[in-house]
Amino acid sequence: MTQNEQPARTRFAPSPTGYVHIGSMRTVIFNWLWAKHTGGRFLLRIEDTDRNRYVEGAEEQLKESIRRMGIEWDEGPDVGGPFAPYKQSERLALYHTYAEELLGKGHFYKCWCTPERLKQVNEEKQARKEPPGYDRRCRKLSAEERAAQEASGKPHVIRMAVPLDGETVVNDLIRGPIRFQNALQNDPVMIKSDGFPTYGMAAIVDDHEMQITHVMRADEWIATSPLHVLLYQCFGWEQPVWVHLPNVLGPDGKKLSKRHGDTSITDYLDKGYLPEALLNFLALIGWGYDETTEIMTRDELIERFTLDRISPSGGVLNIEKLNKFNGIYIRQMTPAELTEQLLPYLAEAGLVSAEPTAAERARVEELVPLIHERLVVLSEAPELLRLFFETPTTYDQALLVPKKLDAVTTAQALTTATAALRDAPEWEVATIEARLRALTEELGLKVGDLFMAIRVATTGSKVSPPLFETLHALGRDETLARLERATASLGSVSAGP
C-alpha cells in the first residue's frame, strides 16, 4: 500500500467481560494479519479497569478463543514482553503518574461532583431540551473553592478539560479526516473515583507506552476518538494510525449481539467450523484481495493483507458462505487428519469411547472417506456415521417400498438380494456392485428402485453414502442381518388384510 510498511505493532485490547464474539475475532484477525504482514508484533492487552464488570474466567476464555483460532500474540499475558504487565489493573501507578502530569499542566482537573448531581444536571438539561452532559462546574472552581474541596478529602474523579472551541480532526486511514467540534464534547472522566482509569485514559497511555503504531478497532469507537486524539495532544505524543474497522453485522443489518444467537467464536469452533475456514471467511468481511480470489491459506492471507483494501462499510455475516468455506477446508484434509478431528465428536455422541482405542480409530478412518465430501461441519459426523455403529431399529414402510412397487414385490426383491449377497465370492465393493446390478435385470427392476430399497433396508434412511461402499463398510454379516430384518418387517405388512 501507499503507507509505509515498517513493522507494525498492533493490539487487541478487550475487557474481560465475556466471550469473544465473531465480530471481535474479526478485529483480532485484522490486527494480527497486519502485524504479521509487516513483520511486526501483535499484542494482547487486558483492559480490566472496570471492576464492576469483572467476569470470573472471562480472561482465560478469551485467550483460549484466540488460541483456538491458531492466533498467538507476541506480547501479552502468559507470554510477557518488554512492556509487561499487559493487564491494566496492574498498571495503575502509571496512569496516576501521567494524570498528575496533566493535572499540573492544567489539561486535567479534579471534579468532586457526585453521581447524584450529575444525574440531576442531566435531567435539568433534558427538561430544557439541551443536550446532556456535565456542566463543568468543578472546572470553573476558584482557587479557594478548589482548596476547600481538596481539604475535605471527599472522593473525586479527574476529568480532561476539553478545549471550549475549535475542532479536533481524527485522521482515519480508511475514511480520511473526520472533524469534530470541541464545543460539543464533554469533559470526560479520566480517572474514576475508585482510582481506576477509564478506557480513554488507560488505552492511550498504554498504546503510547507499548509503542502501538496502528490502532485498529471497531467502528463504534469513532464517536469517542476525538477525545483520544485530544489526549495525545495534551501529552504531546505522536498519534498512532487510526483504523476504524467496519462492523460485522447480524442478518438484520444491526451490530452483532447476543440476540442474534451464536455470536461467540467458540460456538462456531465447537460446532466444528475449522479455524482455517473461519479465518479465511472472516478476513473477507470488510476486506477483499482482488476480483476473484477468495480461498486463501493463512500465509497467503498474511502475505496479501493490506490496510488500503479494507472497506468502510459494515458487512452481514453470510452463514451459507461460511458453510461452503468450511466444506472446502474439510475436503482439503487427509482422511487421517479428519479422523483425528472427528473422534471427539463421535466420542461425545457415544459412538466411540472417550479415549478412542486404536481399533476405533482405525474403524473411523476407514469410514471417513464415505462422508468426507458430505461434511459441512464436524459436528454433523455422528449423525452421518451412526448407521455404522447402530443397527436401525425401525423401518418406515413408506420409505422401504419404492413408489411403483408393493410390499410383496419389495420383500421378494430384498430376499433375492440377500441371497445374492450371501453367495458373493468375496466382500468387495466391485463384487457387491456386480451382484446387485445383475439383480436389477433378473428382477426387471429399475436400478434406482432396487438400490433404494436396499439402502433403506440397510441404513434406515433414503439418504446415505454410496450404497456399495456402505454395504462393504457394514460387513457381510451385518448387511445380511439388516436385510433380513427389513424383509421381515415387510412380511408382517403383506400378511395383513
Place this chain on the structure above:
RNA sequence: GGCCCCAUCGUCUAGCGGCCUAGGACGACACCCUUUCAAGGUGUAGAUCGCGGGUUCGAAUCCCGCUGGGGUCACCA
C-alpha cells in the same frame, strides 16, 4: 434528538474518470455426472451502481443536497 459513519445483485465483494452493455463468490434455478445425498462441471436469473442535482467530452467512480441504514452520546469498554 445532537454529533459521526456508511450506501454496487438477497448476502460478501471487485471497481478508485473512459477497460463496465458493472466482474467474482455464497445462495437460488436449470442441465450434465450419478444408486440416494453430496462433491464436481456447465449454464441461467439476479444491481436502472439508494435518490436528485452538479463538475467533466465522459461518473458506480469527484462535489453538493436528500433519503435510508448504522454507530455514539456513562465514574462501560
